Amino acid sequence: xxxxxxxxxxxxxxxxxxxxxxxxxxxxxxxxxxxxxxxxxxxxxxxxxxxxxxxxxxxxxxxxxxxxxxxxxxxxxxxxxxxxxxxxxxxxxxxxxxxxxxxxxxxxxxxxxxxxxxxxxxxxxxxxxxxxxxxxxxxxxxxxxxxxxxxxxxxxxxxxxxxxxxxxxxxxxxxxxxxxxxxxxxxxxxxxxxxxxxxxxxxxxxxxxxxxxxxxxxxxxxxxxxxxxxxxxxxxxxxxxxxxxxxxxxxxxxxxxxxxxxxxxxxxxxxxxxxxxxxxxxxxxxxxxxxxxxxxxxxxxxxxxxxxxxxxxxxxxxxxxxxxxxxxxxxxxxxxxxxxxxxxxxxxxxxxxxxxxxxxxxxxxxxxxxxxxxxxxxxxxxxxxxxxxxxxxxxxxxxxxxxxxxxxxxxxxxxxxxxxxxxxxxxxxxxxxxxxxxxxxxxxxxxxxxxxxxxxxxxxxxxxxxxxxxxxxxxxxxxxxxxxxxxxxxxxxxxxxxxxxxxxxxxxxxxxxxxxxxxxxxxxxxxxxxxxxxxxxxxxxxxxxxxxxxxxxxx
Amino acid sequence: xxxxxxxxxxxxxxxxxxxxxxxxxxxxxxxxxxxxxxxxxxxxxxxxxxxxxxxxxxxxxxxxxxxxxxxxxxxxxxxxxxxxxxxxxxxxxxxxxxxxxxxxxxxxxxxxxxxxxxxxxxxxxxxxxxxxxxxxxxxxxxxxxxxxxxxxxxxxxxxxxxxxxxxxxxxxxxxxxxxxxxxxxxxxxxxxxxxxxxxxxxxxxxxxxxxxxxxxxxxxxxxxxxxxxxxxxxxxxxxxxxxxxxxxxxxxxxxxxxxxxxxxxxxxxxxxxxxxxxxxxxxxxxxxxxxxxxxxxxxxxxxxxxxxxxxxxxxxxxxx
Numbered sequence: 106x107x108x109x110x111x112x113x114x115x116x117x118x119x120x121x122x123x124x125x126x127x128x129x130x131x132x133x134x135x136x137x138x139x140x141x142x143x144x145x146x147x148x149x150x151x152x153x154x155x156x157x158x159x160x161x162x163x164x165x166x167x168x169x170x171x172x173x174x175x176x177x178x179x180x181x182x183x184x185x186x187x188x189x190x191x192x193x194x195x196x197x198x199x200x201x202x203x204x205x206x207x208x209x210x211x212x213x214x215x216x217x218x219x220x221x222x223x224x225x226x227x228x229x230x231x232x233x234x235x236x237x238x239x240x241x242x243x244x245x246x247x248x249x250x251x252x253x254x255x256x257x258x259x260x261x262x263x264x265x266x267x268x269x270x271x272x273x274x275x276x277x278x279x280x281x282x283x284x285x286x287x288x289x290x291x292x293x294x295x296x297x298x299x300x301x302x303x304x305x306x307x308x309x310x311x312x313x314x315x316x317x318x319x320x321x322x323x324x325x326x327x328x329x330x331x332x333x334x335x336x337x338x339x340x341x342x343x344x345x346x347x348x349x350x351x352x353x354x355x356x357x358x359x360x361x362x363x364x365x366x367x368x369x370x371x372x373x374x375x376x377x378x379x380x381x382x383x384x385x386x387x388x389x390x391x392x393x394x395x396x397x398x399x400x401x402x403x404x405x406x407x408x409x410x411x412x413x414x415x416x417x418x419x420x421x422x423x424x425x426x427x428x429x430x431x432x433x434x435x436x437x438x439x440x441x442x443x444x445x446x447x448x449x450x451x452x453x454x455x456x457x458x459x460x461x462x463x464x465x466x467x468x469x470x471x472x473x474x475x476x477x478x479x480x481x482x483x484x485x486x487x488x489x490x491x492x493x494x495x496x497x498x499x500x501x502x503x504x505x506x507x508x509x510x511x512x513x514x515x516x517x518x519x520x521x522x523x524x525x526x527x528x529x530x531x532x533x534x535x536x537x538x539x540x541x542x543x544x545x546x547x548x549x550x551x552x553x554x555x556x557x558x559x560x561x562x563x564x565x566x567x568x569x570x571x572x573x574x575x576x577x578x579x580x581x582x583x584x585x586x587x588x589x590x591x592x593x594x595x596x597x598x599x600x601x602x603x604x605x606x607x608x609x610x611x612x613x614x615x616x617x618x619x620x621x622x623x624x625x626x627x628x629x630x631x632x633x634x635x636x637x638x639x640x641x642x643x644x645x646x647x648x649x650x651x652x653x654x655x656x657x658x659x660x
Numbered sequence: 661x662x663x664x665x666x667x668x669x670x671x672x673x674x675x676x677x678x679x680x681x682x683x684x685x686x687x688x689x690x691x692x693x694x695x696x697x698x699x700x701x702x703x704x705x706x707x708x709x710x711x712x713x714x715x716x717x718x719x720x721x722x723x724x725x726x727x728x729x730x731x732x733x734x735x736x737x738x739x740x741x742x743x744x745x746x747x748x749x750x751x752x753x754x755x756x757x758x759x760x761x762x763x764x765x766x767x768x769x770x771x772x773x774x775x776x777x778x779x780x781x782x783x784x785x786x787x788x789x790x791x792x793x794x795x796x797x798x799x800x801x802x803x804x805x806x807x808x809x810x811x812x813x814x815x816x817x818x819x820x821x822x823x824x825x826x827x828x829x830x831x832x833x834x835x836x837x838x839x840x841x842x843x844x845x846x847x848x849x850x851x852x853x854x855x856x857x858x859x860x861x862x863x864x865x866x867x868x869x870x871x872x873x874x875x876x877x878x879x880x881x882x883x884x885x886x887x888x889x890x891x892x893x894x895x896x897x898x899x900x901x902x903x904x905x906x907x908x909x910x911x912x913x914x915x916x917x918x919x920x921x922x923x924x925x926x927x928x929x930x931x932x933x934x935x936x937x938x939x940x941x942x943x944x945x946x947x948x949x950x951x952x953x954x955x956x957x958x959x960x961x962x963x964x965x966x967x968x969x970x971x972x973x974x975x976x977x978x979x980x
Contacts, residue, residue, distance in 0.1 A: 170831060177928065178941050182698070182742050189699060265706040267699070321714070322744065342743065343754060343930030345830045369825050369928045372809050377824040380817045535692035535943045543696055 162334070162357035162654050163645070165635060169658035170363040174383035177368035180343070185326040186308050187257060190267040195304045196387050196651040197346055197366060201244075201331035203309050205235050205254070205286075207649045208302035211409045211625075211638035213463055213558045216302050218646040220249075220309060220332070221286075230293040230595045235301075237284040240355035243311050244336045251280035256312040258288075260320065268307035270566075270573070271300045293593030295600065296561035303558070304650040334359040334647070334654040344368065356647055360635075360657035378404075384630040387651065392450035392508075395626060408452055408626045409638050412461035412557020415453075415507065417516075418550045418617040422578040425497055426548065430486035432615040436472045437479035438523045439516060441620050448511045453621035459568075459611040462622060465560040465601055470608035472618060479523050488524075496524035503529065503551035504537035507623065513551065545576050553623065560604055564588040568611065579616035634659050664971055672960055679956045680732070680949075684725055687948055694943040698741050715741060728949070737953070738946030742939065747950035750935060755954075757827055758931035760847065761923065762916050765854030770909055772855070773862025774898070780863065781870035782893050793867070796860035808853040808926035815849060822849050825928030850927040854920060858912050865908050869901035876900075903970075910966035914959035 161167055181194030186202065203220040221235035241249040255278045261268050262275060274294050279287040290297065300306050309332065314325050329337050334356070335348035346366045352358045366387070369377055375394055377383045390398070399406040417436075419426040426432055441455035456462060457471035483489075488496040501516075503509045510531065517527045527549075532540065541547040554574065556563040566572050569588050570580040584607050591603035611617075629636060635655040642648045642655055695712040712718045716727060731738060737747040780792040799807075816824045827846050828834065834842045873879065874897050882892050921933025928934075932951055939947040 172831065177925070177934065178938060180938070182942075183744060265710060267707065269707065326744065341830075341930070342745075342750070343934055344826060344928075347830070365830060367826065367830070367928065370925045373812060373824055373926055373928060376809075376812050376817045380820060380824060382816075382824050532691070533941060535694075535697045535941065536690075538696050539693035540691055543693060 159352045160357035162354070162359055162647075163635065163657075165360055165655075165657035166660065167358075167360050167657070168362050169360075169660075170365065171361050171385055171633065171653065171656065171658070172383045173364060173366045173385045173387055174369055174374045174377055175366055175387040176374065177343070177370055179388065180368050181340075181346070183326045184329040184337075184340070185310070185320060185323065187261045187266045187268045187310055188264070188320050188326070190305075193387075197348075198308060198329070198331075199304060199333075199649045199651045200335040200348060200364065200653055201329050201333045201337055203241070203249075203332045203647075204302055204306055204649060205309070206298060206302035207647055207652075208299050208558055209643060209648065210303060210411045210558050210650050212640060212643055213412070214643050216298050217644060217648065219302065219649065220254075222646075224298060226298070226595070228595075230295050230297070230593060231290045233288045233290075233297055235286045235288070237286065238355045239284050241332050242353055242355070243313075243332050244330045244351060245311075245314075247311070247313055249309070249311075249332050250283045251286045252283075253312045254278070254286045254309050255280050256316060257310040258307055260310070260315070261307050264320065266307075266320075268305070271306045293595075294561070295592060295595050296559035299559040300562065302649075303562070305555070334652070335364060338363075354654075356654065359654045361653060364653060378628055381630070384633060386628040389626060390628055392448070392452050392624070395452065395628075396450045398628070403631060405629050405631045405633075406626050407636075407638060408624045410454070410462065410622045411555060411625055412463060412563065413553065413555045413623040413625065414456050414461050414619040415509070415512065415621050415623055416552040416617050416619045418552050418577045419615075420545065420547055420549070420578060421616055423548050425486075425488065425499070428486050429614050430482050431488065433472065434479040434482035434486070434523070435520065435525065436615055436618040437474065437482070438476050438520055438525070439620065440474050440476075440519055442474070443519070444512055444515055445621055447515055448508050449621065449624055452624035452626075456619035456622050458619055459608055459617065460560065460563050460604070460619075461557055463557060463560065464597070465604040467605040467608040470605070470612040472612065472615070476523055483523065483525075490524045494524055495526050498526045498528070499548055500528045500530055501549040501551070502537070502541050502547040503531055504534050504541075505531045506534060507553050509551040509553065512620070542576055545578070550576075552617065560600070561588075561592050564604065564607060565592060568607070568616065575616075577616045579614075581610060581614065584610055632659050633657070665968065668964055668967060672964060675960055676953075676957060679960075680729070680953065681725075683949055683952045683956075684728065687945055688721055690943070692943040694741050694945060697943050715739075732953075737950040740939075740944055740947045742942045742944040742947065747946050750947060751932065751950055751954055754931050754935050757929055758917065758920055758924070758933060761850055761854060761920050761929065761931060762913060764847070765851045765920075765923075766858055766909065766913055766916060768851065768855040769858040769912075770862055770905070773859040774866040774902075774905055776859075777863040777866025777868075778870050778893060778898050778901075781867045781874065781897075782889070784867070784871055789867075792863060796863045799856050800860035802857075803922075804853060804857045805922040805926050807856060808849070808923055811849045811853055812926065822846075827929060850923050850929050853926070854916065854923050857923075858916065861908060861912065862905065865905055866898070866901065869904055870897050873897045873901045906969065907966055910962045914955075914962050917955045917958055 175193065179191070179193030181197055182191060183189050184194055184198055184201070186195055186198040205219060205221045206216050206224065207219040208216045220237055220241060222238050224233060224235040226233050237249070237251060237254070243249055258272055258275065258278055260266065262272050274290045274292065276289045276291045281287060311330050314330055315323055327340060334351055334354045336351045338347040338349050340346045345368070347363060349363045350359050350361060367383060374386060374388065375390055378386055395406050398404050419432050421427055441457065445451055445453045445455060457473055458466060459470065460466055483496055490496050501513060503513050513529050513531070517529060520527050541550050556567060565588060567574040568579065569575060569585050587603050587607050591600045594600050594603065627636065627638065634657055635642060637648050637650065637652055645655065647654050695708050695715070695717055698711050699708045716724060728738065740747050740750055743750060776792055780789045783789045812824050816822045823846055828839065828842050879892060879897055882896050917932065920931065921936050923929065924931045924933040925937055932954070935947065936951045939951065
């Protein structure tokens, strides 16, 4: 008996050690030498001029690697961004693929060339002609032509791919020659060029690799062949994605040799950033961490405000929110400055209006903080305080993201002061999107999402009857009509007037209201220069959201 | 023995079937529409609908279950909604990392925990014993991800002795022996975290059973004939007290297949656990079911092996 026990104990130990060691995964094969990484040591110190054989896109040193951190919940699902997409895949794709044009979403100054050198619009804003850069090539060496553009956009439209939203107004696409694409729309659309240059817009896919295949299962979804400044190297799922400089990029090669994206959960991401394991983060840090880290000159936190606001939306079918006075009173009772201080460490400026800030924003259509007036409105609307001081009880459905988890707690306290008691129903994104966005099974919803930079991206998608973000049951024919008019008017002053008119209607009806402008920032080490949001790059071609064409490492 | 083996094996199949049914129901009870998550933000409703049809999510749930079962019978775990890859490939890619973590971590915990528990028992009652028990309670009550974060904070971020995440250096890739050393170096913190999480259980178990054994008459005899205290403790007392530890090791191996998920998440260790967490966020049903199935079959097998070892050791079990 004792011997058996002894043997068994020994056996268990051996088993543990043997299995433990035997499960070590085998080493991957050595990567093939590549043009961009062949001589990294020489390239790192050499200035751009010395590598005279290859043209470089901008000014500054060439060489070096940028390791980027991202949340592992945002690992891309597919690198075919026209078919399916998420915030995690678009930012990786932005360096591999080409958009027709690039919209400056950080500084909101306009639209600049990308794959198309130039473009022109018909006077009625319903036909657009794009002239492609004749030097553009796919990473496998095949020439990129207008056929690729036509095929990608047609396929996206036919298959209702992820970028379909931005192409649904397209009537036909013609290719008069190899480098010209003529897009005819069903009706005028003044925001069309901008929507071809935002991250959510369609990218150009390689027709020669996709045509005749099922694009959902094409193997190139996992090893993309694009035409952008960086070439795909490898994607080890759950671990990292590597891309390397494309020496043949039509605007000149990028400065960096390699970009590696690694995946972490949030706390580890921040630690990895501080330890220098990553030098850039795709995902945002909590505001208190930004405050702490930005004191150190080693790191850079430039905050910018894209067209993204945090907002509250009412289900206008549900009592008491079908009463516009109640909706307005609640908007008045929310102290946005307090939310900014407590949730976003003072980095998120209040937005008292309805649309994101920008040229079309009407500063007279705002609901200022005034709890006393809010109480008066509620009395007027027929909701006096009860014996317990409560006017009525309701609930709010929220996705605990981007600060909504903390923000909702403060909002509950603020509304309690005017006698409105709110219970919170928090959920993850998957539950939120099916319960709130899909079935409209909610009372008040938390909101936050990119809507810009052109105002059509906001009005057409958020307040027009039946539009994607308008699951508020809000419908006003006047708003629909004005939005359509503004959408089809090329003249900016005229559009400004039309949008101001809509904002005045929203001020009266309040189906939704803004709280703060979301503070965007990309944590980065100061040794990296010329990042895509920096003012010095405004006006250059191919400055996309998250693109690193001009970024260099200052040794 | 053979009859016992057959009896135990015949219980395994219905157990696994029941597990599959329960898992399938539980997963589909959670709110959230996988087609919608799959399609991504702002997807056209037509696109969402197309995905729903593509993956058979438009069919009644009973039909979905039957389809799943019939595929499963052919060894097909399905197709991940999220990665658009066969689930089996996903799991097999990540299994080695998890097995390494779980076996090495728990092996270490078993060795250290049993040793410390025996030492504590031999000094019982004393300050040494109290100290060991106190620290074991302390570590046991620490959330494992928090412990992992503390390790990262001190040893990876401040001292920079170890990397924060991953299994190998992906910037400067190693081959051959250097690769394995690099892997082990990356594994130090996650393995230690998991080991510290399970070690208290081994300490407490070893301590209790050794204290009990030390009261036995044969120990008194052994001491009386003049054996060294060391020999009495490790040669006689511990040897008899090991039996429950084997059981515990089996149970712990089983449930740390899941417990390792948090460790994997903190250390960006691309294993099964991390796959599981992401599958939950994305409502990736086939992957979820596949991981659950793997883990529960693992637990069932480990339990079976433990039972068989028991039966082999103790005739009362197989005759009873």
